[in-house]
Amino acid sequence: MGLDIVALLSMGSAFAVGGYLAAGVVALMYSGGQYLESLGEGRARHEMTALLSRAPHQAIRRRGEQLQEVPADAIEVGDIIVVRWGDLVPVDGIIYEEVATLDESALTGEPLPAARKKGDAVMSGAANAGDLFSMVAMKPASESTYAGILRLVEVAQRSEAPMARLADRYAAFFLIITVVLAFAAWLLSGDPVRAVAVLVVATPCSLILAVPIAWAAGISRAEQIGLLVKGARVLEALVNIHTLVIDKTGTLTEGTPTLHAIDSALPENELLRLVASLDQATSHVAAKALVEAAKARNLKLVHPTNVTETPGEGIAGEVDGRPVAIGAIAYIASRFGMTINHDDRPGTIAAAVAVDGAFAGVLLFSDKLRDGSDRILAGFKRLGVARMILATGDRSDVARLISSGLPFDEVRSELSAEQKIDIVKAEKAGGPVMMIGDGINDAPALAAADIGLAMGAHGSSRAAEPADAVLLVERLDRVLQGIEISRGCRRIAIQSVLAGIGLSIVGMTAGASGYLAPVQGALFQEVIDVAVILNALRALKISPAEQAD
Template identity: 45%
Template sequence: MARVLRYARRYWAVTLTIAIGCLGIALALAGAGSAVAWLFGGYALVVAAWQAVGMVRDMLRGHWGLDVLAITAIAATVAVGEYVAALLVVLMLTGGEALEDFANRRAKRELDALLRRAPQLAHRLEGDRIVEIRADEVRVGDLLLIRPSEILPVDATLRSEEATLDESSITGESVPVERRAGDAVLSGSVNGLAAIEVVASATAGESQYQQIVALVADAAESKAPVVRLADRYAVPFTVFSLALAGVAWWASGDPARFAEVLVLATPCPLLIAAPVAYLGGMSRAARNGVIVKGGGVLELLAAAKTAVFDKTGTLTRGEPELVAIRSAGGFGDEEVLAAAASAEQYSSHVLAASMIGAARERGLTLQEAERAREAATNGVEAVIGGREVVVGKFAFVLEHAPDAARTAIAPGELAIYVAIDGRYAGALLARDRVRPDARAMLARLDALGVHRTMMLTGDAAATAEHVAAELGITRVRAECLPADKVHEVAAIAERPVIMVGDGVNDAPVLAAADVGIAMGAKGATAASESASAVILVDEISRVAKAVEVGRDTVRIALQSIWIGIVVSVALMIVAAFGVIPAVVGALLQEIVDLVTILAALRALGSRRDTAPSLGGSGAKATEPTAA
């Protein structure tokens, strides 16, 4: 009952129209039939005047809509004495708006879920006290207490020994994940059954969850080109409907025929089909781990002809793994790795984490440095255990160890050189693995009509061509600066173009492409901000899923628009011969509205519609490796 009352208040215009109808029935039963005509007619004309004011305002803003048909239909039915039909047209208008609102709320459920879950409060530990503060008051370095089943308010580092977290709202991973002390934990994750302590590593506004919420807000406010296309049908549909109604009146000599045609021309299906379908498509994309910043992006995805990819972190994992140790100068393999990893603790380079991880996997003890300095883009100098350790590029190590020698590497490999106390100690070879689902993703794109693929990367040509050969990509441009990537994408003739990347250096080309898709699972970056869509799950297969959702959504939107047009026109033609009375026509149009909305809601997909993993155990068995 409470739900019924809530809907009655929310859709008050429908409630009032039904109340007027019930009052009219009561008056008719009481023998006051003339009062019913005045009641229904007067109420219908008031609604028509209200609609006319809004229509004039839209026209003054340059927007020619379809309201003129509804207003004309109400006035015509009142003029010919079809008061019941006039009330039904009003019910159709108010009910259509209510159905549209209800459908939109249903379609946006997955998107709104992110907004509703946004953390509002945090518990800061200050000595022996727990102080409750707003999430936006958290500062980097604050020690926070996260109670069981609470949402993490900011990105942080786990201080407790271990934690079990539900990251499904962020990554799409349905299985809770285990985290250890020192691991990064994401805002928006739900804590398990034990209270934990974390150290804030970002403010609320800079945290992953708030960035996602901002993307969702942008997505919900967008209006798609197909919706505007439906608006452009307004003038021809209006002219056709009025002309058909006028011909029916002229041929029959009966003005009631004019009203009978127009009650079936009320264009609710044409107005609401596309918006409902596009909101459904954005909701389906969100459920599959892809935030789409508007319905227009779905339309471009549906029409895409070319897909361009960055390499590192996009087609590859972006996490090079140690594959060989080539020690020299009398140093042992474990000695070289331990020294390099100890020094790399003071580096922010992606290779540092790989070397540190490899050392820990081998059970090696990492030492703290007496002093350390990182030379940006070159390497690290550190004094560890009284010895000077230099790790980095060959030229950088050669400056400190004149006996350094280049080591041979295979295509797709890279070398990290090491010197200890001014002597060349050897090289560590690493390789970046191709994502196991990349090849299947490219095949799926081809099946969806995206037949042309290209790789743009700043890496060396040999490395880029090795990865491209593994994946079957024939068009490659290596050693690209950000500006080069923009120029390459602008020169592509087969459009629309999708560009997929993950790094800050990809932000310009993501903004320049027709559709920029950012791999945002590992954090919100400039790439996410400039992209048209953001993949929240660390799976490249979601690119193909985004294209699939776009194609399905556009197809359903256009189908729904044409269902509304074709059915309405067919019923109008029948009504022109006097077969359908005005009251029956109004009831039929109400049914057409409902059918059109239900057709558009197909864009939501089923609740089980989630992107399958394209890299199964079979893919892992033959997984290629490349840098």
């Protein structure tokens, strides 16, 4: 309303007093301003647009010895997909045979290629930066990571920040000031050309141009670091976070078990070599930790034989001709008719081992705290987050162990999904709440928070759907950077608005005083518009300081 009415009045009044050249310049400058605005927004949304344009549409499916090129939407769970050099991974899956080298920069912001081996998960939308490899589809295209990202991007592109809507209201107020000043100049001087000059300088209003471009640039900048927000409203809300509620498993911790300690009746390395060799035959997450621990000690693993696995209980087989079994303590005790005495250690999970039919030891696993968690949480405090709460469904002893030494104001454990919602709702009384989580049980709390942020790289897609933002890289320091980007965008938008309005008022005053002709006023206003657009685009270059080492 504000922009178009000012433009109509300025062109109409210029025609009325015979200022055809001025009217033509206004029309050209007004349309030019709109064009500059579209160019600026296009530049600001470049990374998001690139995501949309590079969506994988085709895939190579292997059936027997035959390769078929099929639409990505035709892929079903369990299909074997061949990914050639340069191709995009069409769906979420796991590596089937070969080692893969993937360029995940468009998803996570990480510039270096990532190596993935057999059994590792791969995200749709990553590009094959190495040799041909095959994978097993674990999700259809419509439910894969990239499809979810595209849905978030489309929502973000349709959004508008509260500050931008406020700018729309200010434009109407600016219209009133413009009209009053124009008529005052006419009445006091008796020269209608001065009124035309005032109206011309006020067209178009830089207030409307600067704000949406700054926030669009901020959304794009956040995507560059692997933080995908659903819109400008979310990015702007990051400025004022009062309380952080954060989940533990897969969020504050890595979410995968690591070998913590070995209580062995055999030489420790020999026990580890035997169980790691056996565990090569299973996809259990703890098995992967054992294999990696053995390789870190340069132990020579061999191929197991006669392997049998009881899902959720344990696995047994032969290694170098010796019977070996590993699993839950109750499973091993009942299988071999033995009594196993073991004292639990806080924050660990135990697995028993039998070798040659006799008890051989206990392996302890723990979920490792993410590197730099203490510095990251301290960073939230430095950025003005007043309260931080650890909210987990895990046991209280585990929660106490993990949170020891960290700057949490409160630690809540053994929570259900409903109890997490209650915590979020209660904390809203003190100010805006951000919830960070990754599991399905976190989804309701993410939806209830003012800002719900999902760990989306390896977390549950069901948690990402109701979230306001998704962290595509497993680094919590990117959330700190997102807050800094938000604050930088707000600062740049305010600078652009104040400078634009200030210069416009100067020009309008000059026009009302007879020092600026209508044509000169139109050119002066266009210079202002170009300046505020270029200033708003500085949000693309915001360099956050907060990050973990």
